[in-house]
Structures are given as C-alpha cells and as structure tokens.
Amino acid sequence: MSGLLHWVFAPGLFDSDAVRTAVLVGGAVAVVSGMVGVLTVIRGQSFAGHALADVGATGGSGAFLIGLNPLWGFIGIAVVAAGIMESVGVRRPRGRDLATGIVLGAGLGLAALFLYWDTTWSNTTGASITVLFGSMFVISGSTVPVIVGFAVFVLAVVMLLYRMLLLSSLHPDLAAARGVPVRLVGVCYLAALAVTVSLSAMTIGAVLSTALLIGPAATALRLTRRPGWAMAVSSAIAVGTTWLGILLAYDSYSWPPLQRGWPVSFFVVVLVFAGYLLTHLPRTRKEA
C-alpha cells in the first residue's frame, strides 16, 4: 500500500515549492476558467476565448521587450483586443467570428515582430516557447498574490453580472426588452474573459488556457442543463484535471524517453478531452 502511494505521489512532491505554487495558481486559474467557460460556451464565443489567449502572447512578448512583468502585457493587450473585437464585431455570430479573426491576425503579426526583436535584441531565444506553451513549474512566487487577486476580481464581476449575463446570452432580445444593457454587459463579459484567459495563458500557456476554458464547460453543459450547476461542475472538473495533470507531470520525470518530464499541458489536455468524450458515449448509442 505504501509502495503504491509512494509510486503515485513521487518523493518530494509535497516539499517542492514549485509544485506548491503550481497547485495554487493552477487551481485558482482553473476555477475561474471553469466558471467563465460555461458562459463562453453558452454564448458561442470559444473562438474569442482562444484568440484572446493568443493575442495575450503579443502583450507578453512586448512586455519581455521593454522588461516589464509579462503579466501586465498579457492583461493589457487582451483587454484592448476584447474592446476592439466587441466594437468591430457585428452581433451575428459569423460577423463576430470574422472580427475576432482579424484582430487575432493583427495581434499575431505584432507578436511575430516583438518576438523577432526579443530574439535579436535581448537574446531571449526561448521567449516564443515560454509565451506560447507556458510552464506551470516556473511561475515565480511573487506573482502569486497578483494572479489570485485578479482571479477573485473576475469571479466577483461574473457573480455580479450573473443574471444579466445569462439572460443576454440566452435571449438577447428579451434581455433588451427587460432593460438589460446588452451591449455593455457584452463588453464587461468580454473584458472578464480577456483577464481570465490572459491570466491562464500567462501562467499555464495558451494551449491550456483554451483547454481549461472550453473543455470542462462543454463537459459540464452536457451533464446538466442548469447554468449554476454547470459552473460548479465545470470548475470542479477544471481543478481536478489540472491537479491530476500536475501530479502526472511530476511523476513523469522518471518516464522514458528522456527522463526530463512530460509537459503538464499534454496531460491536462488529454484528461479534459477524455472527459468530454465520455459524456458522448451513452448519447451517441441512444441515437444510433
């Protein structure tokens, strides 16, 4: 029994500062992503969620360039991009996706320039990989309070706007008739989304940011129809997969082929995707 425990929780897991930070930050980010993700899936804005994470990389690489903490670059540029998307975007989904795509294209163009300058001027060759794929084990302890603070802020905004957001997501015309400022609520929501994904893109990478935003939420929405429940389930799934991913990644330091660890993002993505597929099994059989 203790042998098994020893095998599952590799030695040193609970003593490592890096792991403790990763668990803390990963958990906070996962809770927020799970909750905001439910609204994102309901509103059909997965693309915006992913695009903001990628555009955040522009800010991250720009911040690298001028020596700022990348977190501020990520959040600043994502909020600006969200504002542009919302102001250019037409209300119909196709037009909105196009506007998102244009902003994303321009953002990635800028990212290319910043990363080029990063590598030629300041000789930070790894910047592009760090910015795009992130690594949970290299978060510095000093940014933890800032990240948790932002996470709490986003949660508060979502809680405050919860009813208005839900109504304007499900039934924009009815919401407008009830006197809900649909446009303003949309902007607030997109700003909250921008902060969320830039937090997660910064700490756990753009890949995981999208995975945690969409995967748990889509899974939860297949399990329950009630949005409140879905948010709770989605957060739970997000936190569970993140922590399990961290555990597996820590264990994998002794795995082949290189014995230097498999990436956390791989484990979390696989777990999230497996969860989503599981919810499909019974339903597809019934339909067939």
Add this chain to the structure above:
Amino acid sequence: MFSSFMVNTWLAASMVAVVAGVVGFFAVLRGSAFVAHAIPQGAFAGAAGAALIGANTILGLGVFSLLGALGIGWLGKRGRHDVATALALVVMLGLGALFLSMSVEYAPEIYSLLFGEVFGVSSAELGPMAVLGVLCLAAVAALYRPLLFTSVLPEVAEARGVRAHRMEMCFLVVVAAATSMTVPVVGAFLMFSLMIAPAGTARSFTDKPLRAMALSVAVALTTVWAAVAASYETQWPLGFFVGVGGALFYGLGRAWDWHRRTRAVRGRRAVGATVAAGHRDGPSPVLR
C-alpha cells in the same frame, strides 16, 4: 530583391496567396474563421512530431491537419461546432507540446514554423506545394456550387438533397490540404491571416461570389507581395506585415462599406424613402 534566390520566394508566396484567397472566401462565407485558425495551428504539432521521428515535415503537417479536420467534423456533428474546433485544436497542441518536450528542436525552427520562413524556399519544396495547391483549387472548382449552396442557404440545400455534413467534411479536408501546403513556407499564423483578412475585405466590396473570390485573391496577392518586399527591405518578420496589412485592408473594406451605406441612406432620404433601416446591417442579404 528580384535576384535569383528570391525567385522561389516570390513563386511560393504567390501560390500561397492564390490558394488562401480562394479557400478563405469559403471559410469567411461559412463563418469558419475558427477552423481556418485551428487547422494550421494544430498542424504545427504534426511538424514537431515529424521532426521527432525524423520524417518529412510536409508529411507530418498533412497527417495532423487531415486528422484535425476529420476530428473537427466528427465532433462537430455531435456537439457545438466551436467547442469541437477548440477541443480538436487543444488536443493537437497538447501533443505538440509533448513532441517539443521530447525533441531537441531549436527555438528558431519552431518560430519559423509558426511565423514562416519565406526566404529559404528551395526548388524541391516548390513541387509538392504546386501539386497540393492545384489539388485544392480543383477541389474547390468541382465542389463550387454545392459548397456555395450549403454555405449560404444550408436549410434549402439540405432540402434539395445536398448533404451539408458531407460538404462540411469536404471543405475541412480542402482547408487541411491548403494548410499542409502553406505552413512550411508562411507559417501557421500567417496562413490564417491570409485566409481571413482578404476574403473579409472582398466581402465588403461586392456581393457576387465569383467577383468576391477574385477580389479576395487579388487582395491576398497584394498583401503578400507588399509584405515580402517590406520584409526584404527591413529584415522584419514577414508575419508582421501580412497580419497588420491584412487588418488594414479589412479596415479599408469596412470603411468603404460604411461610406456606401451612409451615402445610400442619405440618397434615399432625399427621395423620401424610409426603408433604409432594413439595409443597415450590411450591403448584401445573401453574403451576410
């Protein structure tokens, strides 16, 4: 700029622009901006995998973009389309992160796969590119009518016996083929910009599908040629010029759209008509 070693660059860039302009027209029309982003970026993981096992890069890109396209189609049939796209994308990128962690690839090579390396195209690369490009164009030409039909009026097309889902699959495979052809040259992010921005611009200027497609190709060619020239002169990355140039073109298109609409409204007011409200949403009831 026009010396012999640049000939391949100009040829490759032009081929990419033509294919991206044509395929992008349908991507924009179908509201598939997210797919146009997800397949190239996900296929990048295939290149990383190919590098790991020492296979040909185009082969890796092809396998991954095809698997990604089929996965998006398969998942999209069973759930929300944007969720399916997001999940397929993160699964591919998660695998990419795994491959990267195992290989000893250098950061500049990853950067060039994401942002393109147009100034190093060899003559041997041009052959497969041309073949895939011609295949893409031929497929679009063969599927032109049903594809257009399902894009614009999905319900009517279904009633007339066009299989919407089969068309979607065909379209996804065409995007996959276009991706594996272009990513080695222009990079994953650029391919996306080139598919979305010119086609979105063209839509602001004309309602006729063929004319819009031609305009889309023309804008894509202009963008790429200007970007290659500017990139050659400044040594800045090509991606920056393509991304920002595409956004500028799109902005021009939107400005023209707006100008035409306000002029139309003013003209109608002059003759006393008050039905302008119906046209406020855009120039064309079909293409919107």
